[in-house]
Each structure stands twice: as structure tokens, then as C-alpha cells.
Amino acid sequence: MAALSLGLAACTSENPEMATVMDSGTNEGSNDAIYSSIRFHLPASRSIVKEGEEVGQDYENKVGSILVVLATKEGDNYSYLTYALSDASVSAPGNDATRHTVVFQEKENLISQAGKSVYVFAYCNPTEAIRSVITTPGNDKNTFFDAICNGDYESTWSANGFLMTNVQVLEKTLPGEEEIKTYNSASNALDLGTVDVIRSAVRFDYKDGSPKQADKTPKFGINTYAIYDAQVINPTDDDVVAKVHMTNVALVNMRNEFYYLPRTSDKGLCPGLTGMETTAIDSYVVTPADATYAYGLPAAIYHGDEAYKSLDWTSLDAIVSGTADIDEGWGENIADKEGYYIWRYATENSTNGSTELSINSTTGAIFEAEIIFDGANTPENGATVYLFGNTIYTGIAAIQEDIKKAPISNLATAYSKAFTINESDNSVVPISDEAVEAAGFTAYKPSTDGKYYCYYFYFNRHNDDENPTTTGVMEFATVRNNVYKLSVTGVKKLGGFKPDEKVEDWDAYFSLNVAVKPWVVRVNNIEF
Numbered sequence: 442m443a444a445l446s447l448g449l450a451a452c453t454s455e456n457p458e459m460a461t462v463m464d465s466g467t468n469e470g471s472n473d474a475i476y477s478s479i480r481f482h483l484p485a486s487r488s489i490v491k492e493g494e495e496v497g498q499d500y501e502n503k504v505g506s507i508l509v510v511l512a513t514k515e516g517d518n519y520s521y522l523t524y525a526l527s528d529a530s531v532s533a534p535g536n537d538a539t540r541h542t543v544v545f546q547e548k549e550n551l552i553s554q555a556g557k558s559v560y561v562f563a564y565c566n567p568t569e570a571i572r573s574v575i576t577t578p579g580n581d582k583n584t585f586f587d588a589i590c591n592g593d594y595e596s597t598w599s600a601n602g603f604l605m606t607n608v609q610v611l612e613k614t615l616p617g618e619e620e621i622k623t624y625n626s627a628s629n630a631l632d633l634g635t636v637d638v639i640r641s642a643v644r645f646d647y648k649d650g651s652p653k654q655a656d657k658t659p660k661f662g663i664n665t666y667a668i669y670d671a672q673v674i675n676p677t678d679d680d681v682v683a684k685v686h687m688t689n690v691a692l693v694n695m696r697n698e699f700y701y702l703p704r705t706s707d708k709g710l711c712p713g714l715t716g717m718e719t720t721a722i723d724s725y726v727v728t729p730a731d732a733t734y735a736y737g738l739p740a741a742i743y744h745g746d747e748a749y750k751s752l753d754w755t756s757l758d759a760i761v762s763g764t765a766d767i768d769e770g771w772g773e774n775i776a777d778k779e780g781y782y783i784w785r786y787a788t789e790n791s792t793n794g795s796t797e798l799s800i801n802s803t804t805g806a807i808f809e810a811e812i813i814f815d816g817a818n819t820p821e822n823g824a825t826v827y828l829f830g831n832t833i834y835t836g837i838a839a840i841q842e843d844i845k846k847a848p849i850s851n852l853a854t855a856y857s858k859a860f861t862i863n864e865s866d867n868s869v870v871p872i873s874d875e876a877v878e879a880a881g882f883t884a885y886k887p888s889t890d891g892k893y894y895c896y897y898f899y900f901n902r903h904n905d906d907e908n909p910t911t912t913g914v915m916e917f918a919t920v921r922n923n924v925y926k927l928s929v930t931g932v933k934k935l936g937g938f939k940p941d942e943k944v945e946d947w948d949a950y951f952s953l954n955v956a957v958k959p960w961v962v963r964v965n966n967i968e969f
Contacts, residue, residue, distance in 0.1 A: 800943070
């Protein structure tokens with residue numbers, strides 16, 4: 442499990458780089474203010490799959506403002522004590538780490554805990570929604586600990602303003618009252634320690650994994666794959682019956698909501714906030730129970746229909762000419778790290794032990810591909826192409842030719858159930874679309890632009906248990922502060938128009954390499 446304290450084969454850096462800020466100290470020696478300093482860093486995170494760690498882009502690491510909340514604790518329950526909210530400007534990465542100095546409100550509350558433990562929570566680049574919980578007079582500020590983002594979630598990954606929150610709770614024992622009062626200037630601030638923070642966003646990267654020639658140029662074209670004659674045991678390029686050009690990709694089942702503070706559980710049930718501290722090997726990331734989703738997974742999809750239009754499509758050709766992942770230092774065991782590009786950001790979406798894994802609740806992607814027919818395999822104008830088993834037929838006549846070779850066959854039986862004679866002109870026609878599908882055929886009709894399209898459905902993998910017969914703990918989760926690197930490395934057959942009922946069956950159409958890599962921080966020296 443990445444980014445949270447789950448203990449899933451920890452791969453944490455012993456010396457995480459720090460992102461820090463410091464106060465300009467305009468109120469030196471004030472008797473009315475109590476100054477505290479605090480350090481922030483984005484820690485290396487945990488994952489069963491140890492592809493390595495990625496520094497990330499500068500705009501993903503910058504911090505412009507910081508909200509710090511102190512709390513008391515009784516049992517498993519936290520209670521609000523006081524807060525500090527400061528703007529911070531970021532200096533260039535690479536400078537020596539410095540502390541960020543804040544002034545807490547409600548200093549009487551702070552004094553009341555002299556000599557006792559307090560618990561530190563920090564938000565870097567807090568959204569307006571979470572700021573208002575703490576700063577609006579009359580609010581029940583204890584709702585801070587249970588707050589759920591269900592508003593403008595896309596603002597949590599705005600450039601230079603990625604929302605970052607605690608990954609663990611920091612406990613600090615305050616000194617006595619008289620000593621606390623001596624920390625009354627920015628140059629003499631009470632050191633609260635270091636808070637580990639992680640981004641609340643998920644990142645998806647994409648790489649063109651199509652076959653390459655010796656000089657690394659695409660063999661069939663960018664994002665283009667060959668489909669070989671299924672009846673040939675060891676096919677060569679002479680046995681190519683069609684190609685598919687991956688044209689677009691759309692994210693599906695992205696959560697509209699998530700816990701601002703990350704939560705985990707070792708039993709798959711919603712824990713208290715102490716769930717952030719869970720270290721059990723079979724822990725789950727917990728997301729809100731009443732989930733809603735952007736870009737729901739369609740029951741079926743055809744180019745240009747309403748289901749198609751409801752999705753947010755991105756051109757794959759545009760992705761591979763966009764923002765490159767220039768940090769190639771990750772993954773000592775990954776041979777080919779070059780060629781990934783940032784596709785998009787999304788929200789955390791996990792399931793837990795009390796929730797049945799479903800294709801309608803699992804974040805994934807739909808790849809759209811244009812089918813390209815060559816030479817003798819090209820269908821006549823407007824002809825419907827049929828897939829049966831793994832064999833492509835560019836029209837009814839092609840099916841009939843194979844039946845002549847083997848009249849006692851599954852194909853012949855299916856043909857008799859799918860097609861009939863049109864009495865008006867004695868031609869062979871489909872009985873109905875439903876009959877064709879029920880007989881085992883997939884029909885590919887040209888769209889309004891005269892092209893043939895098909896679709897491949899992928900459900901995101903977080904921790905692959907490498908057992909296709911079981912679904913492991915967090916196997917199909919999507920977890921904050923993780924980069925999921927996607928590359929379609931092969932296509933076995935034409936895609937369809939409907940997703941498989943089980944997420945485990947996603948690889949029935951094509952194989953996909955998924956490299957799960959947590960981020961780590963660049964040095965960000967922040968001043969205000």
C-alpha cells in the first residue's frame with residue numbers, strides 16, 4: 442500500500458528530502474504571539490511493487506500556503522485545540538532546508554495544554570473548503586478530522602498548488618506555561634518537529650508500448666499494433682489480418698469524494714483517525730462509503746453515441762507529445778524507463794473488506810482503437826466485420842467460406858443462429874443484433890466517419906498479487922501520491938464494446954504493463 446503507514450514491504454528512504462519554509466519575523470519580541478516552527482517533507486512511500494521512487498515535476502511539489510492544526514486526544518478521538526494559517530512563497534529547489542514558522546490563534550488554548558501532549562496535523566496548499574472549516578467563526582472545528590472532499594476535487598491537483606496532508610500523526614509534548622511564553626518571536630520559535638505529508642492526488646502516466654524496430658522507431662506506427670491470423674500457429678508479419686491504432690483513452694469511475702486526511706484499516710472497516718497509523722500487512726486504504734463517481738463505466742460503448750460523449754477522452758498521440766516524465770532515475774530493476782508522459786490526475790479510490798469489488802466502482806480506463814484493414818482483408822464499403830473466437834471475418838461471405846471448409850463446427854452452428862435468408866432478395870442478413878451477439882459474434886459496423894472502432898477496458902492495479910484466480914489486498918485500488926505508469930505492450934485480438942463483468946478478466950483482450958511508483962519530494966525551500 443503506497444503512501445500510508447500500511448507496512449506493505451516498506452521501501453522508505455532513510456533520508457527523505459525536505460520541503461521547508463521560513464517566516465520573515467515581522468513581530469519580533471511580541472508578548473501577544475507564540476511562535477512555533479515546523480518542518481515538512483514528502484516522504485518516500487510504501488508499495489509491495491518496488492519500482493522505485495520518482496521526484497516529480499516542480500509544479501507538483503511547490504507549497505504556497507500551510508494550515509497547521511493542533512489537537513488533543515482522548516482514546517481514539519481527537520479534539521481541535523488551535524490552528525495557524527500562513528502563506529508561503531517557494532524558493533528554488535536545492536537550498537539548505539529551513540523551518541517554517543507559524544503563529545497559532547487562540548493562544549489561551551495552547552497555554553491550557555502546557556506540559557501535555559498535542560497532535561499536529563498539516564495541510565499544504567489547503568483548499569478553500571478545508572480552510573473554511575477551521576477559520577469560519579462558529580464552525581464545529583472537530584469536523585476537520587472527519588472532513589471529506591466532495592466539492593471541487595480537481596483543485597487539489599492545480600499546478601503549484603497540489604493539496605498535501607499528513608501521512609502520520611505527529612505527537613509533541615509541550616513545555617511548561619512559562620517556557621511557552623518565551624517563544625514570542627520568529628527567531629525564537631518552539632520547534633514542533635517534522636510532519637510527513639503526501640499529495641492527495643493520483644497521477645497516471647502513459648507510454649507508447651507498440652512494437653518497435655531495431656532503431657526504436659514504431660514498427661507499424663505510433664500506438665499501432667498488429668492482429669495476426671488466429672489460425673496460424675506461428676504467425677509472421679505476412680499473417681497480419683488487421684492493425685489497431687490506439688487513438689484515445691478515457692478515465693472511468695473516478696471518485697467525486699475522498700477523505701482529506703488519509704485513512705487505513707487492518708480489517709477493511711472504516712476506522713477512526715488512528716487508522717492513519719495502521720501498520721498491518723493486510724491493511725486497506727479506506728475511502729468514503731457513500732461513493733459517487735465521475736465518468737461512470739458504460740454498459741456498452743460505440744463511437745459517437747451518448748455513452749461515448751459522456752466520457753472525457755484524451756488523444757494518445759497528444760499525450761506522447763505532451764509533458765514528458767523527465768525523472769528517469771526510478772526503478773533499478775526497470776530496464777525501459779524512458780518514453781512516459783503525464784496523462785492526467787485523479788482522486789484516490791479504494792475498496793475495503795466490506796465492499797465487493799465491482800467494475801462499476803473500480804477506477805480504470807477505456808482505450809479506443811481504430812481498426813485498420815490492409816489489402817485483401819479490407820471489407821467492402823459499409824460491410825460489417827465479425828469476430829468469432831479470435832478470427833476476424835470481413836463480411837458474411839468470409840464466414841461462409843470457412844464454413845465450407847468445416848461445415849460441422851462451432852462456427853457453422855453459430856452462423857445458423859445468427860443469420861437468415863432475406864426473402865425479398867435471397868441475401869443472407871443478420872436475424873438481429875441481439876441474435877448475432879447471443880451466437881458469439883462481435884459485430885463491427887463502420888461509424889459515421891466510415892471508420893471501424895473497438896474498445897479495450899482496463900481496471901487499475903495497485904498491488905498485483907500475481908494470481909489471476911484471486912483478488913489480493915488493494916490489488917485494484919487507486920491510492921493517493923502514487924504514479925500509475927501505463928503502457929499497452931501488446932494486443933492479442935480485437936477489442937469489443939462491453940467490459941467484462943469481473944475486473945480480473947481485463948487481460949482477456951490485451952496485455953498491459955503497469956508500473957506502480959510512489960512519488961518522493963524534490964527539495965523545496967519556501968520563504969514568506
